[in-house]
Amino acid sequence: MKLKVYKPKTLVLRRSRSFEDDYCRIMAAITATTMRQVAAFTLSVSVELLLFYASGFSVFHSVFGHFTRLWLCAALRWLALIGVSLLTLGVPKALLIRFITAHSLLPAVFETGTNAFYREESECGQLGDVRCWLMFSGASLAAALFWEITIPDTDEEAAGKEQKQKARVLFMRVVRLFRPDYPLLLGGLVFLSLASICEMFIPFYTGRVIDILGSNYQENDFLSALLFMGLYSLGSSVSAGCRGGLLICAISSFTCRIKVLLFGALTKQEIGFFGTTKTGEITSRLSKDTTLMGETVCLNVNMLLRTFIKTMGMIYLMMNLSWKLTFLVLMETPITGLIQNIYDTHYQKLSLAIQDSMGQSTEAAHEVVSGIRVLRSFNTEKHEAHRYYNCLMETHNLKTKRATISAVYLLARRLTGLAMQVFVLYYGRLFIQRGQMTTGKLVSFILYQSNLGDNIRTLTYIFGEMLNSVGAAGKVFEYLDRKALVSTDGKLQPDQLRGHISFRSLNFTYPANPNKTVLQDFSLELKPGQMTALVGPSGEGKSTCVNLLERFYEPQDGEILLDGEPLKSYDHQFLHKMISVVNQEPVLFSGTIRENIEYGLKGCSLDEIKDAAKESNAHDFIKQLEKGYDTEVGEGGGQLSKSERQRIAIARALVRRPQVLILDEITSSLDTDSENKIQKSLSSIPNQTLLVIAHRLKTIENADQIVVVSGGKVKERGTHRELMDMKGSYYKLREELFTEGN
Incomplete structure (x- = not known):
């Protein structure tokens, strides 16, 4: 029991002694450093005063000329002070070197300037005393500090x-x-x-x-x-x-x-x-x-x-x-x-913070305006107003801090200017x-x-x-x-393009979420004149295939070939003329219907536009409009219904006569009649490679190839009948999702 009681005390005592020893050693080192610095300062001042007073002795005046004496003494003082610093403090810091240089040369510069401009010698040049030494020392120290603060060198x-x-x-x-x-x-x-x-x-x-x-x-x-x-x-x-x-x-x-x-x-x-x-x-x-x-x-x-x-x-x-x-x-x-x-230092930091804060406020307001329908649907007006208020208050607080700093600066500047005006008036009266x-x-x-x-x-x-x-x-x-991560430097523009597409061992993750793999060892072949349908649950990689085919992104591994050549080797404009995409959410730009259909094309005739509109079942509703093809669609196509916007988007893709056409779930907003007419128009185009992503059974059951995508991989492929006979993933998806009612 005694061992258990006294052993901790012994340990504490040892630690206490060790701490005291370390403390004593540290204090001894600090004391030695301080004493060395005090000794260096005393020695430097003594040597400096000796040389400064010696410059005023008559023997110097008799042996050397006035300017020679000034600059010789300046050099001797500089060498002496640098030598004392090296012997006592080691290699001096940049601030100390600047101070010694300014302090040594300032009297010579001052006297030389006075003689050069005004042909007279100042009192300090005639006889050195403590007043002159203090004046030059103060000016040198102020100059060194000013240099250190404005142009730091540490x-x-x-x-x-x-x-x-x-x-x-x-x-x-x-x-x-x-x-x-x-x-x-x-x-x-x-x-x-x-x-x-x-x-x-x-x-x-x-x-x-x-x-x-x-x-x-x-x-x-x-x-x-x-x-x-x-x-x-x-x-x-x-x-x-x-x-x-x-x-x-x-x-x-x-x-x-x-x-x-x-x-x-x-x-x-x-x-x-x-x-x-x-x-x-x-x-x-x-x-x-x-x-x-x-x-x-x-x-x-x-x-x-x-x-x-x-x-x-x-x-x-x-x-x-x-x-x-x-x-x-x-x-x-x-x-x-x-x-x-x-x-300036504090003001600029606050200004940058205010700029970032204002950017956040602008972003918050933009999100609310662009998503006003969602805002109203979920009744979050007060929440968004409070969030915007917090952004504005952050900006307000930063501006208040900046205004306070400006007020203090203005006060200091005014007091400095006032003091200098008093000195000028006082000495000006004496001179008058x-x-x-x-x-x-x-x-x-x-x-x-x-x-x-x-x-x-x-x-x-x-x-x-x-x-x-x-x-x-x-x-x-x-x-x-900034160089785009997806290169557009390809030059290939063949006269004939078959539209044969091969996805080879693709691995891909989105830059915004690099930890989530979207496609894993994905391989697929799209043949000319055939319709391929991609099916599967949402988020499994179907739309990612479209994004890669459009070269919106580059896969981390693998490649996509078009007629045996990598996509990146094709000319950018040529590739996007030969491959057209119609998305589920069509995007129209403010302007007329004609301008939206011919968007990106030069020299497109009205007859070509009408033919494309007929193929997309859009011509009938367009001709019923008061201005026909010259009707304004409004911002984002807001003057048209979703179905009408969808048909115009299809016409915009068809007017290019692409060799590869991609339809990304476009039939969800179309009625049965429009869907049948579009399907008939698309099937009449020979040798066209058609890739469809759809949920409706009628859209995909006649496809030449149906591909089930799950987990970023091709899980099943074949015709509708083949996949139904397998009773695998496609069969289950059809029972769950691809019903007539859905």
Whole structure:
């Protein structure tokens, strides 16, 4: 009993000691790492201050020239700091290298720029002190952090960099698609430049007018300033209008062209693609994403170039007004860029989520509208309304989050701009008191400064927005680049086609449900001049045979031969002219009866259409209509009954004079008289291969071959009498399903 009591305690004690030992080792490692980092930081600061102060010693001034001293000290500081980092921390990270580089080179760059532009030396260039060192250190740290946030270079952000590179590639593809509209874009670029240049000079002449009114008034100078202000305003307005008109024309032309390309690419996809892709998603690509593609180049590039030209021009004019105030204003740029980058990251994520949510709402509404009869039959109006409401509320919540982020961003941006305006006014007053500026120049500078902040924020935003907005282009290109899984590259078009079809050892599963095998080792032969009937329970593979024969899908194993040649080797148009299918649920398109019968045929005469209509027993009811063959059938053939739609669909198949005709349970909506007339017409066509899937006994009992399909395999085959004598599966099906009453 003692062993049972104390043994668990001993185990616990051992685990506790092991845990304490591990904890002590971890804490010791953390402490050593921290001490090493503190030592590295202290040593780096000491070496840095020593070299920074040494650059101001008189011996350096006497031995080296001013620029030589600056850049030599920068190189020595960089080497020293990199060396200390290698000795104490090992291989430094990219962020630390960027900070050391910026911190070492910034004093030299600043002094070189000051001497080159203004022919004077700053206080930091004359004698290095702690104030200058802190200023350069702070600026370098801000620049390194800004670079790290806006252009990340860590392993964790590798996926983000790859995404940006993909966005650039997509953007260039969109630009190349604009090639037919290059003249319009070039004209828009010219007027854009003129509008930006004219707009830049308006604040300059505003300040000049104020100076003229405040000093010795000269009427000629005043009128001249007003004249130039008017001319620049007129030029800016006219150029902006011309720019907008040309770009709108380019967008419209591009959108129309890309929609046609996308529609053509979609119609070439295999049937399985439409089974796995939602209709709402396809319509969204056609309607919304194609429009966004045009705006990606025209509107975003237009805004980017216009803002860039204005920004560069404003900075140049502000430097002429006061270079000191200009440097003060530019200090706001890293802060603005940081705020903008954080905002863009969250805003774009929410925008993509909102786009997906809106697509779900559109899909829900589309399903309800297309299935309104089922909705009404099962009394699910409230359920569908609630489901649609949930989709809308999800979109609403995402939009609320996006609006909140926008509000916080706007507040931060306004506070930053307000703080910078206070600094500009304060130092501007000092410069006016010292005679370094005039009141008019300060007014012009403030006007430029208020626009410059907005322009810099726009530049930061629009570049990311331009790359992010090509997400819509990526979805469109995904469809444009997609190759149909069922190839249509066959070239075979024989002059004579017998219509001999062989199914050889087919194995097939639908792409939407790959775990369910529909056909297993399926083999069947259809001979010219014979009628073959497929029978069996629903879902056993009968309609799948039709889908494969129409090349809607490709079998995973086996092949289908037509006159000894694989189906894929035949020309696509030739194959579908020689093989016609009439489905149980006929599909008609809005238009006239004549247009629906000759659908897909060119040069089909009215006599041929009437002959086909007579064979399908449709001519009699058509001629009784007020407009005859020119009668509109309505959307989906809604103006006609199901029987009338069925007969028109049969006429549409017969007018092609196909060598292989497939009837997929078409007699379920026909009356006995129509069925007998159609059967008689079909039997009169010599050497035609006829495949029938039907439930009515009269439809199949005279067939040359009846095939019972069960479990994706051919279970029985033979004539009606042969199968009845066997008393097998066909006999049971006849007793259960193929009765006169059914």
